[in-house]
Amino acid sequence: MPLPQREQQGAADPPTSDRSAEADDSELLDEQALIEACRRGDRSALARVLGQHIRVLERVVLRMVWDKADAEDVLQQTLTTAVESFSRFRGESAIQTWLIGIAVGISRNHSRMQKRRRVYHEPAPLPNALLASEASAEQQAHDRALLERLQRHLSLLSPKRREVWVLHVLEGRTIEEIAQIVGANQFTTKSRLFMARKELRRRLRHDPALSPMLRGGNS
Amino acid sequence: MNARDCARYSDQIFAGQLGPEGARHLSECPACHSEFELAKRVKALLGESDELTPTGARRHRRLINTALLQAAAPTSTARGVRRFGWPTALAAAAGVALLAGLGTLLPDAVQKQSRAVHAPAKALPSETAYELAPGAQQKLGSITVSAEQPARFSWDERASRLTLNSGAVVVDLPPGAVPGFHVLCPSFRVEVTGTRFRVDQSSVRVERGGVRVRSRSTQQLLAELEVGKTWTIVPAAAALEVSSAFAQADVPEAPPDVQAAPGARKVRPAPAELLRSARNRIAHKDVAGARSLLGALRTSELTPEQRLEADSLRAEADLVEGKSRAAVDGYSAAARSPAAQAEVAEFAAARLEAERGDPSRAQHLLQQYLERHPDGSFRREARARLRQLGGAP
Numbered sequence: 001m002p003l004p005q006r007e008q009q010g011a012a013d014p015p016t017s018d019r020s021a022e023a024d025d026s027e028l029l030d031e032q033a034l035i036e037a038c039r040r041g042d043r044s045a046l047a048r049v050l051g052q053h054i055r056v057l058e059r060v061v062l063r064m065v066w067d068k069a070d071a072e073d074v075l076q077q078t079l080t081t082a083v084e085s086f087s088r089f090r091g092e093s094a095i096q097t098w099l100i101g102i103a104v105g106i107s108r109n110h111s112r113m114q115k116r117r118r119v120y121h122e123p124a125p126l127p128n129a130l131l132a133s134e135a136s137a138e139q140q141a142h143d144r145a146l147l148e149r150l151q152r153h154l155s156l157l158s159p160k161r162r163e164v165w166v167l168h169v170l171e172g173r174t175i176e177e178i179a180q181i182v183g184a185n186q187f188t189t190k191s192r193l194f195m196a197r198k199e200l201r202r203r204l205r206h207d208p209a210l211s212p213m214l215r216g217g218n219s
Numbered sequence: 220m221n222a223r224d225c226a227r228y229s230d231q232i233f234a235g236q237l238g239p240e241g242a243r244h245l246s247e248c249p250a251c252h253s254e255f256e257l258a259k260r261v262k263a264l265l266g267e268s269d270e271l272t273p274t275g276a277r278r279h280r281r282l283i284n285t286a287l288l289q290a291a292a293p294t295s296t297a298r299g300v301r302r303f304g305w306p307t308a309l310a311a312a313a314g315v316a317l318l319a320g321l322g323t324l325l326p327d328a329v330q331k332q333s334r335a336v337h338a339p340a341k342a343l344p345s346e347t348a349y350e351l352a353p354g355a356q357q358k359l360g361s362i363t364v365s366a367e368q369p370a371r372f373s374w375d376e377r378a379s380r381l382t383l384n385s386g387a388v389v390v391d392l393p394p395g396a397v398p399g400f401h402v403l404c405p406s407f408r409v410e411v412t413g414t415r416f417r418v419d420q421s422s423v424r425v426e427r428g429g430v431r432v433r434s435r436s437t438q439q440l441l442a443e444l445e446v447g448k449t450w451t452i453v454p455a456a457a458a459l460e461v462s463s464a465f466a467q468a469d470v471p472e473a474p475p476d477v478q479a480a481p482g483a484r485k486v487r488p489a490p491a492e493l494l495r496s497a498r499n500r501i502a503h504k505d506v507a508g509a510r511s512l513l514g515a516l517r518t519s520e521l522t523p524e525q526r527l528e529a530d531s532l533r534a535e536a537d538l539v540e541g542k543s544r545a546a547v548d549g550y551s552a553a554a555r556s557p558a559a560q561a562e563v564a565e566f567a568a569a570r571l572e573a574e575r576g577d578p579s580r581a582q583h584l585l586q587q588y589l590e591r592h593p594d595g596s597f598r599r600e601a602r603a604r605l606r607q608l609g610g611a612p
Contacts, residue, residue, distance in 0.1 A: 043287050046283075046287060047283050047284075047287060050283045050286065051279065051280075051283060054279045054282065054283065055279070058279075069495070072278075072282070073499065075282060076282055076285060076286065079282055079283060079285075079286035080285075080286040082286070083286050083287055143264045146264065147261070147264055150261065168229065168233050168234075169233055169254060169257075169258045170258060170261060170262060172233050172234045173234060174230045174234045175226075175229065175230055176230075190226050193226075193229070194226065197250075197254065201250070201253075201254070204257075
């Protein structure tokens with residue numbers, strides 16, 4: 001199975017010299033050794049690998065659950081699950097793809113659990129930490145309102161559609177990569193994305209605060 | 220432009236690989252253009268800073284360290300990890316550590332593989348992990364471990380330690396075979412000489428011989444059990460015991476509100492932490508665990524908001540257990556809180572009552588909600604439900 005495009009970019013570039021080719025080879029060997037060490041349960045290797053990807057995981061999780069405290073819980077569980085199941089990592093996808101797959105699965109379960117609790121937790125207030133910090137207080141309040149509305153619309157999508165939309169539109173993952181992450185084939189992934197877009201666009205069009213963001217969208 | 224074109228160029232547009240054809244499609248397709256603009260706007264709103272602050276780096280280190288501890292060392296992680304808040308970690312790592320003085324006995328080579336699943340991957344290198352289906356048995360030297368519920372445990376032959384990660388097991392130890400054998404649970408310790416007993420995370424039942432139960436943290440004798448006797452830890456005591464163990468954990472960075480002063484031996488978690496953990500437990504349908512944590516809060520000084528949340532969580536625990544009547548009462552009681560969010564509990568009671576199928580009481584609660592909170596967050600839904608029930612909105 002090919003590596004996701006994002007992680008292939010460096011390897012696909014032709015080496016500029018023998019030295020850089022050697023460096024690439026040695027990096028590849030290092031990575032293989034690192035993965036093997038992780039499979040054996042080597043803590044320092046695991047810490048290194050998780051340290052390389054934790055920021056991406058945090059961002060993905062935050063965009064999946066939209067709540068900083070919950071995101072930290074999901075992230076913690078993702079890391080723990082990754083450590084526990086690293087021996088089962090077969091190397092058929094990039095490590096990051098595999099880790100994001102775990103994060104997405106746990107986020108999905110978390111969303112399902114939360115659904116039952118909406119009785120008294122909806123609408124969840126959006127924390128300041130989710131917003132760009134350099135904005136003024138007034139602008140932040142406006143942004144928060146917009147994001148809360150978007151969050152509400154997204155939360156009404158099914159988890160499978162929502163995660164595909166978030167991974168593709170907000171995270172910039174390719175369809176192929178998303179298919180690996182969510183464990184579906186590309187056709188199914190495209191279908192989920194199409195349905196998510198259609199549904200979200202319909203919802204946003206009827207939202208006076210968000211419809212200006214969709215100006216020109218007529219599909 | 221059609222949907223097929225949109226799908227074809229989608230990777231180019233959103234995955235940052237925009238080629239000439241993709242750019243042309245983006246400029247010509249209003250749907251893709253508007254979605255692209257929406258994504259840009261949302262990403263800008265969320266902030267795309269790549270700078271990692273020192274605080275963020277520390278938090279990341281803490282999360283990774285916790286994950287490593289939690290996954291690999293159940294006995295120590297029972298005291299300091301955060302996985303859905305610390306008590307969920309506690310649930311995950313509520314490992315019953317069986318420090319078995321088994322001498323040089325090695326795990327029996329003959330394992331009943333028919334129902335036992337050998338899963339060495341999840342354990343430390345020196346440990347062997349087992350997963351037993353109910354009724355399955357595993358021989359570890361002269362000790363026989365049988366699962367009463369689906370159980371996961373690991374056996375460390377070097378440390379002569381058996382760690383129960385989940386479930387309930389019956390441990391059968393021939394008299395005199397392993398002097399000094401004892402079982403460590405998150406909140407208590409069971410000392411045995413030669414006996415057969417059942418143990419889970421909160422209770423011990425003796426089937427042969429006798430055992431002594433001691434507090435894990437203070438070593439105080441809690442019970443001496445003979446054949447046929449059962450001992451169960453008081454839930455609130457369990458929460459406190461474990462919380463004290465949590466405070467003593469050797470974790471690089473404990474959560475801030477649990478971090479004790481240097482040298483402190485017992486620190487009770489902050490109410491907010493207990494509430495958060497109880498919430499997570501309910502989310503995982505661990506109602507008993509949530510109730511024990513909420514029980515520990517009864518003696519704490521809580522703010523009105525915390526009291527409201529505790530009451531709401533009790534009501535939700537009732538709901539999870541299928542006691543909808545009690546849940547309505549619980550929400551109604553919570554709604555008497557002076558906290559601003561009491562409105563939510565009040566509406567929850569009304570909505571739940573409407574869903575239970577008691578229209579007259581539901582109408583009363585919905586009307587009461589609308590009277591008290593004419594501008595409440597749920598006023599529209601309350602009016603709609605009232606109309607549905609035939610009452611005046």
